[in-house]
Amino acid sequence: MTLPDAEVAPEVVIEGVSKTFAGPVGPIEAVAPVSLRFAAGQTTALVGPSGCGKSTLLRLVAGLEPPSTGTISIGGQTPDAVRARAGLSMAFQDPSLLPWRSLRGNIALALKLARKRADPAAVDRLIALVGLAGFEGARPAELSGGMRQRAAIARCLVTEPRLLLLDEPFGAVDEMTRARLNRELPALWQARGATALLVTHSVREAVLLSDRVLVFSARPAEVVADIAVAFSHPRAPDLVRTNRFLDLCDQVSEALSRGETARRLVAE
Amino acid sequence: MSTVADLPGARPTALARVPRWLPGVVRFLRLWEGAAWWLAGRFLLAGPLDVIAHAWANAGLLTRAAAVTLENAAWGFVIGNLAAVALALMALALPRGAGVVAGLALVVFCLPLVATAPILRVLYGPGSGPQITIAALAVYYTTFIPLMVGLRAAPASWFDLIRLYGRGGPSALVQVRAMAALPYLVAGLQIAAPAAILGAMIGEFTGADRGLGVLVIRAMRGLDVTATWTLATISAAVAMAGYGALGALGRWLAPDRPEALLTPPPASATRLAERAAIGALTVLVVLLLWWAAMELADLNRFFAKRPDDVWRFLVTAPQAAAARATLAAAMVETLLWTIPGYVAGLVLGAALAAVLTLYPAAAGSVMPIAVALRSVPIVTTAPLIVLMLGRGATGTIAIVAVMTFFPALVACLQGLRQAPGQVLDVFAAYAARPVQRLLHAQLPAMLPAFFAAARMSVPAAVLAVTVAEWLATGRGMGHLMALSASTSNYNMLWSATATLAAVSALGYAGVALLERRALRRYAPEQLS
Numbered sequence: 001m002t003l004p005d006a007e008v009a010p011e012v013v014i015e016g017v018s019k020t021f022a023g024p025v026g027p028i029e030a031v032a033p034v035s036l037r038f039a040a041g042q043t044t045a046l047v048g049p050s051g052c053g054k055s056t057l058l059r060l061v062a063g064l065e066p067p068s069t070g071t072i073s074i075g076g077q078t079p080d081a082v083r084a085r086a087g088l089s090m091a092f093q094d095p096s097l098l099p100w101r102s103l104r105g106n107i108a109l110a111l112k113l114a115r116k117r118a119d120p121a122a123v124d125r126l127i128a129l130v131g132l133a134g135f136e137g138a139r140p141a142e143l144s145g146g147m148r149q150r151a152a153i154a155r156c157l158v159t160e161p162r163l164l165l166l167d168e169p170f171g172a173v174d175e176m177t178r179a180r181l182n183r184e185l186p187a188l189w190q191a192r193g194a195t196a197l198l199v200t201h202s203v204r205e206a207v208l209l210s211d212r213v214l215v216f217s218a219r220p221a222e223v224v225a226d227i228a229v230a231f232s233h234p235r236a237p238d239l240v241r242t243n244r245f246l247d248l249c250d251q252v253s254e255a256l257s258r259g260e261t262a263r264r265l266v267a268e
Numbered sequence: 269m270s271t272v273a274d275l276p277g278a279r280p281t282a283l284a285r286v287p288r289w290l291p292g293v294v295r296f297l298r299l300w301e302g303a304a305w306w307l308a309g310r311f312l313l314a315g316p317l318d319v320i321a322h323a324w325a326n327a328g329l330l331t332r333a334a335a336v337t338l339e340n341a342a343w344g345f346v347i348g349n350l351a352a353v354a355l356a357l358m359a360l361a362l363p364r365g366a367g368v369v370a371g372l373a374l375v376v377f378c379l380p381l382v383a384t385a386p387i388l389r390v391l392y393g394p395g396s397g398p399q400i401t402i403a404a405l406a407v408y409y410t411t412f413i414p415l416m417v418g419l420r421a422a423p424a425s426w427f428d429l430i431r432l433y434g435r436g437g438p439s440a441l442v443q444v445r446a447m448a449a450l451p452y453l454v455a456g457l458q459i460a461a462p463a464a465i466l467g468a469m470i471g472e473f474t475g476a477d478r479g480l481g482v483l484v485i486r487a488m489r490g491l492d493v494t495a496t497w498t499l500a501t502i503s504a505a506v507a508m509a510g511y512g513a514l515g516a517l518g519r520w521l522a523p524d525r526p527e528a529l530l531t532p533p534p535a536s537a538t539r540l541a542e543r544a545a546i547g548a549l550t551v552l553v554v555l556l557l558w559w560a561a562m563e564l565a566d567l568n569r570f571f572a573k574r575p576d577d578v579w580r581f582l583v584t585a586p587q588a589a590a591a592r593a594t595l596a597a598a599m600v601e602t603l604l605w606t607i608p609g610y611v612a613g614l615v616l617g618a619a620l621a622a623v624l625t626l627y628p629a630a631a632g633s634v635m636p637i638a639v640a641l642r643s644v645p646i647v648t649t650a651p652l653i654v655l656m657l658g659r660g661a662t663g664t665i666a667i668v669a670v671m672t673f674f675p676a677l678v679a680c681l682q683g684l685r686q687a688p689g690q691v692l693d694v695f696a697a698y699a700a701r702p703v704q705r706l707l708h709a710q711l712p713a714m715l716p717a718f719f720a721a722a723r724m725s726v727p728a729a730v731l732a733v734t735v736a737e738w739l740a741t742g743r744g745m746g747h748l749m750a751l752s753a754s755t756s757n758y759n760m761l762w763s764a765t766a767t768l769a770a771v772s773a774l775g776y777a778g779v780a781l782l783e784r785r786a787l788r789r790y791a792p793e794q795l796s
Contacts, residue, residue: 064428098443113433113435113439114434
């Protein structure tokens, strides 16, 4: 089998994947059997209630958890094989910065682990882009929660991966910075045509950043809506005030409520 | 946690540069001198002025002895800590065998140094071998335990980060585990520094030619009160200096040090049957290693007894019943004095910590003295307490209590500070009284630290009581072991050593069981 070109964004195919964890009072089904296809170069937002298994799905795609059933293919390869050649990157809910490394050191660590040459100027440009210029030498303990999360996003982007897995990357960022990052960061991976899976709790962010929104029900998650977002990139700041944008946000919100109601009825 | 915005920028004033511990030390010296003057004639107590005069008059002898002891302690410190690092890495590399490695480490730590020292003296002959080995044995466990915790202390997401880029165990060890474990290693090394001096001095008790331990024995036998107090002061000062120096090095290397010994070692098994199997396997490995070490070194069976020799002596030999009776009688005597002292030390330590929490101003001046006194090796206090309180139950129980009191006090004071700030804010919001805050928020937060101190104090209490019995009281296991060593009754010496190590390890395991039960309710996150 030939290796896929590292410069080409991969298609992600999930076939009958489920995940069950052993819990204190019996097995917990985090992800019910699901089959999904994420097109190469597209950004897909995953939205759903807390604990529905979105983050677990991302960890399964990253190969950090083995699926209980089913298979995952990234550009025709297993997640383990893709990780082995540093072909993907992930921003965790928790920034997971190493406390003994400076901000610059934490970002450069990703390059070191990915066996890529560190270009100090490129690292500093990325630090400036996430609004942390002047804090290059600061330790994580000296940064606020939002600053740490921005550092983690920079670390995720620095290796220029072709598959990005973003687990609520803007969760702890303040509203003003979040709006700026929403405008500037997606351009970085979309310009390179990377495939991205974004977990978010913000309906507005999901519609603004993605080409497709998947709405999940409560655990064990099922896809209750698959909504295409047909705006071109890059997206203008005033897009969020258009009726089409607001209509899509409505559709996503309604699907979320539908998923909640359906689950509640099943439970009752 | 400080952010860039609130980093300290104020310059300290001249008054603030006075070390925090200095006023406490001055008060302590004045109290000591006052007590010596007031109690003159009633208790065998020498004051600081007598001690200084004696030290000045014998400066050459004392300096040479201290240098010898320090050299032995330093070698033991290096060897013991290297062994701790090797053992911890072995446990990390073999996760399924980690329980056996930890069990083996515990059994060796529980060997009564008082008995190990004469055995090593026979095995090594003259020279500094026994002193260095005992010093190494005294330090490795207090480094091994925090290191085991530290190597696993990193959050799972840091390892995810390594795996995300296709890297495995070696990268995780270099990039995450080693750095995450460094503060724990430093905390372990700090506690190891005075322990190394303690080990070297116990080694010197058993027929060494030079060193502070030799002078202590001479002073005790000659009933030289001033010399005993001088030697105790010098060894305590050397131990405290070692503790302080390692602390300073630690603050430079790893400024955010955790309270390393507050955390229980990770359990490798959760089910009772699995734990019992690991225990049985550990016993088997210990017996195998004991036998193999003796055979491989081809040591003479006259003094280097094997497990089967002990079995014959205690079970199948014609005089086995008499030997068992002697051993049991000595063990009962020892336990009768150990348990009250152990419990009293722990309870008093925890109680004083709780009281000091209600009066924070007093805690500020007591804490540095308590930390300093925790670092004083027991051999330096045992002769003093025996001199002051006599050779009966009071003196021995007091020695055990002192041995457990200071670690319990320091651990509990640290533990009481672990109560989360937000929880304390809730109590403040309801204007709760300090006692309510103590009972409902701070005491539950203290429990992990209390149990960690209680667990680590079991072998320490056994060491304290055997040292007292050996040096002074003439009864119990310490005396039996000293007598067996001096009469070359190696069957009894090895049997006493094995029995006491087993009892000590069982006591440790029993406290660890209680600890896990308490943590399951009050600090379940520490059991993950």
